[in-house]
Amino acid sequence: MSNSNHWSKEETADFSYTFLAWYEREKRTLPWRENKDPYRIWVSEIMLQQTRVDTVIPYFLNFMTLFPTIKALAEAPEDTLLKAWEGLGYYSRVRNLQKSAIQIMEDFDGKMPQTAAEISTLKGIGPYTTGAIASMAYGLPTPAVDGNVMRVVSRLFEITDDIAKPKSRKIFEETMQDIISRDNPGDFNQAMMDLGSSTCTPKNPSCNLCPVNEFCQSYEKGTVGNYPVKSKKVKAKPVYYVGMIIKNEKGEFLLEKRPTEGLLANMWTFPLFPEEMMTHEVEVPAGGLHEIASEQTQQIVLKQLQEAMTQKYQLHPTFMKRPLPEIKHIFTHLKWFIACYYGQVDQVKLTDLPENCEFVHPENFEKYTFPGPQQKMLAQYQKNIGQKK
DNA sequence: AATGCGGGGCG
DNA sequence: CGCCCAGCATT
Numbered sequence: 001m002s003n004s005n006h007w008s009k010e011e012t013a014d015f016s017y018t019f020l021a022w023y024e025r026e027k028r029t030l031p032w033r034e035n036k037d038p039y040r041i042w043v044s045e046i047m048l049q050q051t052r053v054d055t056v057i058p059y060f061l062n063f064m065t066l067f068p069t070i071k072a073l074a075e076a077p078e079d080t081l082l083k084a085w086e087g088l089g090y091y092s093r094v095r096n097l098q099k100s101a102i103q104i105m106e107d108f109d110g111k112m113p114q115t116a117a118e119i120s121t122l123k124g125i126g127p128y129t130t131g132a133i134a135s136m137a138y139g140l141p142t143p144a145v146d147g148n149v150m151r152v153v154s155r156l157f158e159i160t161d162d163i164a165k166p167k168s169r170k171i172f173e174e175t176m177q178d179i180i181s182r183d184n185p186g187d188f189n190q191a192m193m194d195l196g197s198s199t200c201t202p203k204n205p206s207c208n209l210c211p212v213n214e215f216c217q218s219y220e221k222g223t224v225g226n227y228p229v230k231s232k233k234v235k236a237k238p239v240y241y242v243g244m245i246i247k248n249e250k251g252e253f254l255l256e257k258r259p260t261e262g263l264l265a266n267m268w269t270f271p272l273f274p275e276e277m278m279t280h281e282v283e284v285p286a287g288g289l290h291e292i293a294s295e296q297t298q299q300i301v302l303k304q305l306q307e308a309m310t311q312k313y314q315l316h317p318t319f320m321k322r323p324l325p326e327i328k329h330i331f332t333h334l335k336w337f338i339a340c341y342y343g344q345v346d347q348v349k350l351t352d353l354p355e356n357c358e359f360v361h362p363e364n365f366e367k368y369t370f371p372g373p374q375q376k377m378l379a380q381y382q383k384n385i386g387q388k389k
Numbered sequence: 390a391a392t393g394c395g396g397g398g399c400g
Numbered sequence: 401c402g403c404c405c406a407g408c409a410t411t
Contacts, residue, residue, distance in 0.1 A: 049407050052397070089395035092409075126408050147406055166390070202405095330391085392411085399404085 006157055006178050007215075015215050016181040016188065022211035023191035026198075028053070031060055036186075038112040038137035039070050045132045046093050046124060053197075059088055071110060074101035096124030116142050127169065136186035143176030144189040145169055148196025154228035155200060155218045163228045237333065240275035242289070243340035243377050244309065245385075246317050252359035254313070255368060263331070269374040271313070271357075272338065278304040288326035289339035298322065305341055314352035317343030324380045329373040340377050342385050 007015065027033070030053065032044035043063060047056045063084050067073040073081075076098065085094040100122035104110060112133075113119050120130040131144030143149075150163040150172050157175060161168040181188040199206050207219050218224045246254040255268045275284070281304075282297045292298050302319055309315045323339035330336075353359075360368065370378070 050394090050396080050405075055397075087396080089397090090408090092394065093407095096408085124408070128407060390411100393409090394407105397405090400402095 006175060011215070012179055015179065015212060016183075018215075019191050019195075019212050020181060020184055020187055023187055023194065026211075027187075027190070027194060031057060031064075033190075036137050038114075038133060040064065041137045042112065042125075042129075042133055043097065045129045046097055047088065049093065049129070050090060051088060055088070059084070070101050070104050070112065073098055074105045093124055099123045100125065112137070114138050116140060127173070131173075132189060135180075135189045139184075139186060141177075141180050141182050141185040143173045143180060144193075145172045145176060146193065148193045148200075149176065149189075151202065151228045152192055152196045152200045155205075155224055156212075156216050158217045158221070158223065158227065160227075160229050162231050164231045164233065238335045238337060240284075241272040241336060241338045242275050242278050242305070242323070243269075243327075243338045244271040244273070244305070244317075245340050245342045245377065245381050246271070246309070246313075246315065246345060247342070248345050248359055250359070250361070252361045254315070254353075255358055255360050256354075257356040263334075264371040264373075266369070267371045267374070268368040269371065270340070270377055273308055275337075275339070277308060288323075288337060290323045290325055292322070305343075309343075313354065313357065315345050317345045319343040320385075324384050327373065327376045327380055329376060336373055338373060338377060340380060342381065 006012075030044075032040045034040075044056065044060055047060055047063075066080065066084055067076055081094055081098055082091065085091060088094075103122060104112060108118070113122075116130050116134045119125060119133050120127070125133070128144055128146050131142040134140040134142040135144060145153075147163070150168070153159060153172050153175050154161075154163065159171065159175065161171045163172075176192075195210070195212075199210050205224060207213050207216070207224060210216070210219070213219045216224075218227050244254065248254075254271060256271045258264050258267050258269065260266055275289070278301050279289070282292070282300050285292060289301065292301070298321055302321070305319055306316065309317055320342045323341045327338040327340065328335065329338070365378075
């Protein structure tokens with residue numbers, strides 16, 4: 001965890017002085033830095049979300065020509081607006097921008113609200129953008145914590161909180177709250193972001209050129225490379241299954257016990273088959289098996305289901321034509337997608353079932369351990385089929 | 390806490 | 401070419 005006391009008053013003042021002097025010398029000339037017009041700052045900050053400065057500049061200039069005021073933005077026709085954003089991506093940003101402009105016309109008398117609390121009520125403005133506008137336009141000492149700032153601050157104070165976790169943002173906001181310049185919070189925030197993009201870069205930071213390296217704890221210790229701590233979200237690997245929900249004439253369901261080792265060991269599920277076994281002859285839509293449009297393709301899949309059931313269980317179910325909507329279940333390292341087919345069998349001959357399989361009545365399900373995916377399959381069945389007769 | 394949104398840069 | 405990036409809203 002982070003320490004809560006960072007620098008003495010003197011060190012804090014010393015840092016601000018050095019840092020702001022550097023910013024004054026080195027800051028880039030950008031169209032939205034010409035003045036402190038809150039509208040310009042707002043639009044630029046929205047455009048800069050997930051978008052590089054060089055990309056934003058021409059869009060910003062064009063946007064300001066087309067919609068020079070909040071009122072003009074609020075009244076802009078949808079197609080003109082979208083056209084002005086074309087190519088920037090994340091189009092909900094521009095829709096929210098206009099929603100907020102309308103909100104400002106109606107609730108704030110056409111003037112940008114001037115407190116952090118009010119600014120943050122606007123659509124598309126979260127914690128970062130609130131801090132950016134409040135500090136840059138109104139001189140409020142509000143942190144504006146984005147990825148750059150978390151990186152810089154984590155190195156300055158050797159903060160080990162994982163910046164990939166949403167709740168870590170709070171730690172960095174508190175740290176910024178402690179060190180932000182009360183005299184010039186807007187430039188302080190912008191200096192943080194400039195430093196992060198120019199010098200205190202993710203890879204190969206230019207510490208020897210850094211204006212504040214004498215304040216940097218990780219630089220002093222030679223541990224800059226350890227920061228920020230950022231967990232890689234190990235992408236859960238997708239695995240596709242077909243689930244068989246087989247009911248016999250006594251109302252019992254076929255359950256299968258999983259192997260004694262490995263994932264979900266010894267737990268019970270409806271039989272699961274790797275999807276490829278059913279679909280090696282067909283193309284599966286992105287949304288899963290239940291989105292197969294062609295009757296013919298469905299028939300091929302059904303035929304494969306039949307063969308699989310015969311081979312493994314000596315059962316000959318009558319299947320529904322389409323599977324239930326695909327179920328998702330996320331493990332740490334795997335993401336299961338299961339398309340369940342419901343089928344009925346007449347035969348009650350149990351002798352041919354494999355040893356790890358049983359027909360079980362729902363009354364007795366509580367005696368069996370069901371893992372998450374099985375709970376979801378069961379719920380999906382009950383929702384779609386279990387009710388109706 | 391996890392996911393979708395859309396481009397661009399990078400290996 | 402696929403992988404990763406990162407604020408915000410939504411769920």
